[in-house]
Amino acid sequence: MNVLPAGVADVLYLAAAVCFILALKGLSSPRSARRGNLVGALGAAVAVVTVLLSTDFAGANLAVVLGAVGVGSAVAVPAARRVKMTDMPQLVAIFNGVGGGAAAVVGIIELAEWSGAAPTATATSATAFAILVGATSLLGSLLTFLKLQGTMTSRPVVVPAAGPLMVLALVAGVGVGVAVAVTGNVWLGVVLLVLGLGLGALLVLPVGGADVPIVISLLNAFTGLTVAASGWAMSNTLLLVAGTLVGASGTILTLAMATAMGRSVTGILFGALRGGSTAG
Amino acid sequence: MSGLTILTLFVLAAFVGVEVVSKVSSTLHTPLMSGANAIHGIILVGAILVTAHATSPVLIALGGLATLLATVNLVGGFVVTDRMLEMFSGGRRRPAEEPVGSDAR
Numbered sequence: 146m147n148v149l150p151a152g153v154a155d156v157l158y159l160a161a162a163v164c165f166i167l168a169l170k171g172l173s174s175p176r177s178a179r180r181g182n183l184v185g186a187l188g189a190a191v192a193v194v195t196v197l198l199s200t201d202f203a204g205a206n207l208a209v210v211l212g213a214v215g216v217g218s219a220v221a222v223p224a225a226r227r228v229k230m231t232d233m234p235q236l237v238a239i240f241n242g243v244g245g246g247a248a249a250v251v252g253i254i255e256l257a258e259w260s261g262a263a264p265t266a267t268a269t270s271a272t273a274f275a276i277l278v279g280a281t282s283l284l285g286s287l288l289t290f291l292k293l294q295g296t297m298t299s300r301p302v303v304v305p306a307a308g309p310l311m312v313l314a315l316v317a318g319v320g321v322g323v324a325v326a327v328t329g330n331v332w333l334g335v336v337l338l339v340l341g342l343g344l345g346a347l348l349v350l351p352v353g354g355a356d357v358p359i360v361i362s363l364l365n366a367f368t369g370l371t372v373a374a375s376g377w378a379m380s381n382t383l384l385l386v387a388g389t390l391v392g393a394s395g396t397i398l399t400l401a402m403a404t405a406m407g408r409s410v411t412g413i414l415f416g417a418l419r420g421g422s423t424a425g
Numbered sequence: 426m427s428g429l430t431i432l433t434l435f436v437l438a439a440f441v442g443v444e445v446v447s448k449v450s451s452t453l454h455t456p457l458m459s460g461a462n463a464i465h466g467i468i469l470v471g472a473i474l475v476t477a478h479a480t481s482p483v484l485i486a487l488g489g490l491a492t493l494l495a496t497v498n499l500v501g502g503f504v505v506t507d508r509m510l511e512m513f514s515g516g517r518r519r520p521a522e523e524p525v526g527s528d529a530r
Contacts, residue, residue: 217496
């Protein structure tokens with residue numbers, strides 16, 4: 146439905162971005178935390194209603210969108226309502242992972258819709274970043290879930306030659322990412338997605354159970370930056386601002402959590418690779 | 426939007442993000458992470474935008490998938506954060522446990 150003029154939609158997006166800033170501010174202090182979270186939810190509701198009312202939908206796509214939102218809510222609300230207090234961190238990890246996955250899929254769709262005729266090289270670069278880091282966040286978060294849930298061992302898992310593999314995957318990720326940025330080829334984008342999944346596994350497998358919450362926070366910051374990159378690619382200020390807010394605050398929060406536990410982030414990520422164990 | 430406008434927004438938002446959480450107390454680390462996690466679920470707006478313009482069945486299906494995943498992130502994120510804080514404030518409401526206004530500077 147395209148009933149809202151673009152100017153009105155932009156103002157509503159700005160209001161949503163302000164709600165997100167107030168939400169993070171509120172969540173930083175015990176007395177305002179709950180209200181802060183509700184302000185954030187209000188901002189999200191405003192943004193979603195705005196996009197539904199200000200966009201032209203082709204064919205029956207509006208029905209697809211509304212159906213997906215309905216099913217997603219029907220899955221997420223009971224899961225979040227019924228989860229035990231002790232299981233909340235892994236549920237947050239799942240939510241973070243699917244957010245990263247959504248951003249990666251959005252990137253793939255963009256490449257396909259542009260089909261080699263992307264608006265700018267900046268747009269394809271940002272899309273490549275979103276696909277790679279979104280996929281890293283997706284598989285990394287799912288593995289942190291399995292570790293906390295006890296489905297897989299919470300001890301550090303070091304695959305043979307993990308260090309060189311990590312370097313190889315990073316170099317390949319950057320190389321294919323540049324190729325995607327230059328060509329805008331959607332199949333290279335799919336290769337990039339697979340490389341991102343591999344990076345996520347290599348990043349999280351060597352982390353011990355006690356350090357997992359810090360890694361979830363780091364992957365949360367990753368997903369934030371992924372969303373910012375999507376906003377960059379789509380010229381959408383709300384995605385850009387909200388994603389950057391989460392990327393920046395998530396990084397600070399990760400460092401604060403590591404300091405509170407007397408750990409260093411590099412020690413957590415690479416300790417097991419160097420032979421020292423990561424707590425767990 | 427020009428590249429420079431986008432870069433300006435990015436840098437300013439990064440400073441705001443650092444500033445708003447710089448004084449968080451360690452008891453709030455997990456709820457704050459969870460709340461920030463919910464906020465990046467706003468990728469739902471991006472998922473809806475790309476799905477709206479999709480014409481081939483494969484892209485419409487992928488768009489539906491992205492919309493579904495983003496909804497789980499956004500809706501689930503805010504609900505689980507609210508539940509965390511509900512328990513948090515329940516335990517904190519004991520009288521004189523924390524001096525009122527200690528965080529209101």
